[in-house]
Amino acid sequence: MIEKTADAVVVGGGLSGLTAAYRLASGGVDTVVLEAGERVGGRVWNIPLPGGKPTEAGAMYVCASQHEIRTLAAELGVELFPSFKDGIGVAHLGGRRLQYTDGLPGLPHDPVREYAAALRAMERTEPGDPRLDALDLAAWRDEQIHDPLARQLFDCSVSAWFAAPPGEISFAYALHATATCGGIRPMLRDQDAVLRFAAGSQALPGALAAYLGGRVCLGEPVREVERDDSCVVVSTPGLRVRARRVIMAIGPAATAPVAFRPGLPRARAALANGWVRGPLIKTNVVYDEPFWRDMGLSGSGFTDLGAVPGFLDASPPDGSPGVLALTAFTFSERYFRGNPPAFTNDHQVRRAATLEALAACLGPEAARPVAYLETDWRRQPYVFGCQGGLRPGALTAAGPSPHAPVDGLHWAGTESADRWTGWMNGAVQAGERCAREVLDRL
Numbered sequence: 314m315i316e317k318t319a320d321a322v323v324v325g326g327g328l329s330g331l332t333a334a335y336r337l338a339s340g341g342v343d344t345v346v347l348e349a350g351e352r353v354g355g356r357v358w359n360i361p362l363p364g365g366k367p368t369e370a371g372a373m374y375v376c377a378s379q380h381e382i383r384t385l386a387a388e389l390g391v392e393l394f395p396s397f398k399d400g401i402g403v404a405h406l407g408g409r410r411l412q413y414t415d416g417l418p419g420l421p422h423d424p425v426r427e428y429a430a431a432l433r434a435m436e437r438t439e440p441g442d443p444r445l446d447a448l449d450l451a452a453w454r455d456e457q458i459h460d461p462l463a464r465q466l467f468d469c470s471v472s473a474w475f476a477a478p479p480g481e482i483s484f485a486y487a488l489h490a491t492a493t494c495g496g497i498r499p500m501l502r503d504q505d506a507v508l509r510f511a512a513g514s515q516a517l518p519g520a521l522a523a524y525l526g527g528r529v530c531l532g533e534p535v536r537e538v539e540r541d542d543s544c545v546v547v548s549t550p551g552l553r554v555r556a557r558r559v560i561m562a563i564g565p566a567a568t569a570p571v572a573f574r575p576g577l578p579r580a581r582a583a584l585a586n587g588w589v590r591g592p593l594i595k596t597n598v599v600y601d602e603p604f605w606r607d608m609g610l611s612g613s614g615f616t617d618l619g620a621v622p623g624f625l626d627a628s629p630p631d632g633s634p635g636v637l638a639l640t641a642f643t644f645s646e647r648y649f650r651g652n653p654p655a656f657t658n659d660h661q662v663r664r665a666a667t668l669e670a671l672a673a674c675l676g677p678e679a680a681r682p683v684a685y686l687e688t689d690w691r692r693q694p695y696v697f698g699c700q701g702g703l704r705p706g707a708l709t710a711a712g713p714s715p716h717a718p719v720d721g722l723h724w725a726g727t728e729s730a731d732r733w734t735g736w737m738n739g740a741v742q743a744g745e746r747c748a749r750e751v752l753d754r755l
């Protein structure tokens with residue numbers, strides 16, 4: 314067993330942990346980062362396209378009002394560029410292919426109005442009433458929305474925000490999470506024009522890790538966190554680090570395999586027990602070129618064709634090769650509809666259904682990619698799914714300040730963010746908040 318000492322140890326080398334460690338190390342604090350996997354970045358992960366340019370297996374885009382991540386990227390010289398969005402979008406709904414330039418294409422007015430009214434009602438609801446935490450999002454939806462198409466539009470939106478079934482997410486948690494993004498409509502408006510990282514999003518954790526150098530230890534899964542009055546001892550199978558402060562930069566679900574002595578603080582235990590993991594598969598479909606642009610199409614759209622809820626142009630900045638990125642919500646009823654039971658677990662079946670749906674939107678060329686790259690986030694060790702959220706009751710059980718430091722333990726990770734929780738920006742903001750907490754106390 315190797316023994317080390319440090320002023321601060323950071324558990325988790327995702328964007329949040331690395332941001333915290335970067336701010337601490339820049340402030341002269343002796344810091345060690347312990348990352349379970351063999352790479353940094355966690356849910357931010359570049360994979361190669363044919364020819365070698367990077368694309369993203371996980372998080373990809375940044376919104377204009379996400380100041381924390383944009384400031385950090387600028388500070389480290391990591392370039393962002395406006396994602397391609399010119400041209401016409403395509404929807405495939407109810408067996409019809411519809412084109413649109415703005416809003417919701419050719420859908421009947423009444424369901425769209427009912428959907429929009431529900432979003433406004435959600436925005437107007439004051440959080441804080443504990444009764445709202447007893448409700449799940451699907452129950453609230455059924456109280457507010459009666460038209461089946463309007464319910465489907467609502468489910469599409471909330472699936473994208475939480476990557477989890479509406480029936481499992483607390484309504485109060487949904488209010489909290491969307492409020493951290495400035496509210497529902499500002500959050501949706503912000504996604505009209507997004508930015509992407511020119512060298513793939515993992516360039517940002519890569520730049521942080523390059524600054525930190527030997528302070529980052531890979532392949533070190535933390536199994537035990539022991540604390541007493543004077544210090545905290547963090548152990549992996551081969552390494553023990555004694556420090557004055559620990560930043561846990563892992564999500565609530567990721568704390569389950571870690572033994573805390575004394576036990577996990579009550580509020581954090583409530584979050585860990587109540588966390589719903591986002592079961593999601595991300596796919597990048599690669600073509601020699603973005604052929605849809607020559608057809609005047611933006612390469613973005615949405616469908617009710619099961620395998621492809623939505624897609625967007627994720628080509629590199631020079632537009633070569635052409636890439637369509639899409640996320641499949643493996644929990645959704647729409648995902649299963651019309652597909653065989655093996656669908657979620659059979660790569661070939663998923664590939665065929667995905668290409669068929671893209672061809673229905675963008676024409677037969679979409680069925681002839683040069684590569685089809687899938688990342689199943691249900692199966693990534695140490696990450697525990699995509700965004701996710703809290704089950705009914707968990708927010709109340711966790712109390713008013715679940716992320717407050719306890720006995721030398723600090724809580725980072727995007728799930729603890731005050732701004733844009735669930736997003737990369739939240740990871741950066743929570744990392745910076747924790748670094749300030751530690752700097753104030755050392």
Ligand SMILES: Cc1cc2nc3c(=O)[nH]c(=O)nc-3n(C[C@H](O)[C@H](O)[C@H](O)COP(=O)(O)OP(=O)(O)OC[C@H]3O[C@@H](n4cnc5c(N)ncnc54)[C@H](O)[C@@H]3O)c2cc1C
Nearest residue numbers: 325327328329349355356372373374535726727735736737
């Ligand atoms: C498919 C997908 C698409 C997404 N798209 C976007 C997007 O377009 N824009 C956006 O802003 N966000 C997006 N997100 C969300 C974004 O990726 C996350 O909000 C952000 O990366 C979270 O960073 P984090 O550091 O908080 O957590 P993580 O990235 O989960 O990092 C935690 C790290 O801790 C490590 N770890 C876990 N347990 C231990 C342990 N016991 N010991 C040591 N290390 C441990 C993990 O290996 C991991 O590296 C997406 C996520 C996914 C999966």
